[in-house]
Amino acid sequence: MSEIAVRLRDVVAASDAYRQTTARLLGLGVPETTILVHLLHDGPRTPTALARRVGVTPASVTAQLDRLELAGHVVRQANPRDRRSVLVALTPAGRALVDRIFAVFRADVARGTADTDPAILDEVARILGEVSQHLTERAHDEPGMARDLGLQTAR
Amino acid sequence: MSEIAVRLRDVVAASDAYRQTTARLLGLGVPETTILVHLLHDGPRTPTALARRVGVTPASVTAQLDRLELAGHVVRQANPRDRRSVLVALTPAGRALVDRIFAVFRADVARGTADTDPAILDEVARILGEVSQHLTERAHDEPGMARDLGLQTAR
DNA sequence: ATCTGTGGTTCGACCGTCGAGATATCAGTC
DNA sequence: GACTGATATCTCGACGGTCGAACCACAGAT
Numbered sequence: 001m002s003e004i005a006v007r008l009r010d011v012v013a014a015s016d017a018y019r020q021t022t023a024r025l026l027g028l029g030v031p032e033t034t035i036l037v038h039l040l041h042d043g044p045r046t047p048t049a050l051a052r053r054v055g056v057t058p059a060s061v062t063a064q065l066d067r068l069e070l071a072g073h074v075v076r077q078a079n080p081r082d083r084r085s086v087l088v089a090l091t092p093a094g095r096a097l098v099d100r101i102f103a104v105f106r107a108d109v110a111r112g113t114a115d116t117d118p119a120i121l122d123e124v125a126r127i128l129g130e131v132s133q134h135l136t137e138r139a140h141d142e143p144g145m146a147r148d149l150g151l152q153t154a155r
Numbered sequence: 156m157s158e159i160a161v162r163l164r165d166v167v168a169a170s171d172a173y174r175q176t177t178a179r180l181l182g183l184g185v186p187e188t189t190i191l192v193h194l195l196h197d198g199p200r201t202p203t204a205l206a207r208r209v210g211v212t213p214a215s216v217t218a219q220l221d222r223l224e225l226a227g228h229v230v231r232q233a234n235p236r237d238r239r240s241v242l243v244a245l246t247p248a249g250r251a252l253v254d255r256i257f258a259v260f261r262a263d264v265a266r267g268t269a270d271t272d273p274a275i276l277d278e279v280a281r282i283l284g285e286v287s288q289h290l291t292e293r294a295h296d297e298p299g300m301a302r303d304l305g306l307q308t309a310r
Numbered sequence: 311a312t313c314t315g316t317g318g319t320t321c322g323a324c325c326g327t328c329g330a331g332a333t334a335t336c337a338g339t340c
Numbered sequence: 341g342a343c344t345g346a347t348a349t350c351t352c353g354a355c356g357g358t359c360g361a362a363c364c365a366c367a368g369a370t
Contacts, residue, residue, distance in 0.1 A: 017210040211326090
């Protein structure tokens with residue numbers, strides 16, 4: 001029995017601790033670093049798009065962005081397409097910071113996969129992609145989730 | 156390029172959302188469910204052991220346990236070996252609850268790995284174990300982490 | 311022009327976490 | 341047996357993070 005689920009639980013727990021340490025060393029909160037990493041990979045985004053990605057409400061993102069902007073890591077730019085909204089982008093300094101953060105993380109992950117056949121690693125990456133997609137879908141399927149957890153579908 | 160690191164980031168993000176939904180549906184906080192799952196896999200533990208496992212301070216665990224005990228999911232038992240400490244154990248009701256939680260999670264993970272050769276899955280599990288171990292070690296190695304992040308080892 | 315929907319922010323309240331301090335106990339040492 | 345230093349837990353006060361509700365500006369449809 002492979003029991004991937006248990007290993008995933010461990011990975012998530014380890015990542016929690018890892019992110020916490022990283023954030024504290026940088027004088028940031030975990031949510032801030034999360035937003036920075038998403039901005040690095042997705043490019044400039046609106047606050048609500050970020051909120052959906054990170055899984056919190058837009059109100060929370062506002063507070064995070066205030067901090068990040070004050071620290072000079074991001075800027076809010078006017079959105080030429082829609083004057084209601086703003087685009088959040090990394091500043092050069094913020095970009096340099098999150099580059100370092102993710103580079104260190106990548107190196108640490110590589111340390112755990114160093115002696116593994118690259119072909120296998122491709123397969124691992126594929127599977128992780130599938131799993132994260134399924135988990136994301138399920139996380140947004142509250143009725144189904146409630147049913148499988150054995151809850152009354154009350155009200 | 157396999158880019159396991161990016162996939163891992165996605166998995167962690169998905170798991171965050173997943174845990175949030177699960178907890179909210181059950182009327183619990185995310186930290187409570189985390190503690191419950193650890194208790195399921197590790198058996199009865201002291202509050203400080205739980206705190207180390209979860210990555211928070213004992214003070215925080217105290218509050219969580221108060222809630223969980225009030226809800227009837229866990230009990231604090233006297234520790235016959237050490238009268239300073241207590242052992243936290245799942246009640247039958249709590250055990251049934253966390254069994255459901257983890258069973259649903261396992262099923263959702265399986266949904267993403269269904270069409271994969273079991274031999275490959277064993278390999279994936281092994282790699283995930285390695286990665287989580289390395290990440291955990293690093294999370295506790297603050298000096299090394301600070302150095303790699305390019306921080307002054309100030310003060 | 312009007313209406314409905316959406317994006318962003320502010321405000322007030324609550325939860326979760328932490329650090330410091332207090333108490334009880336343990337494991338040694340004298 | 342008494343003393344010392346370390347450990348386990350809890351309490352308390354403070355702060356950060358999140359949420360829901362309300363608000364305004366604007367977009368898009370009619």
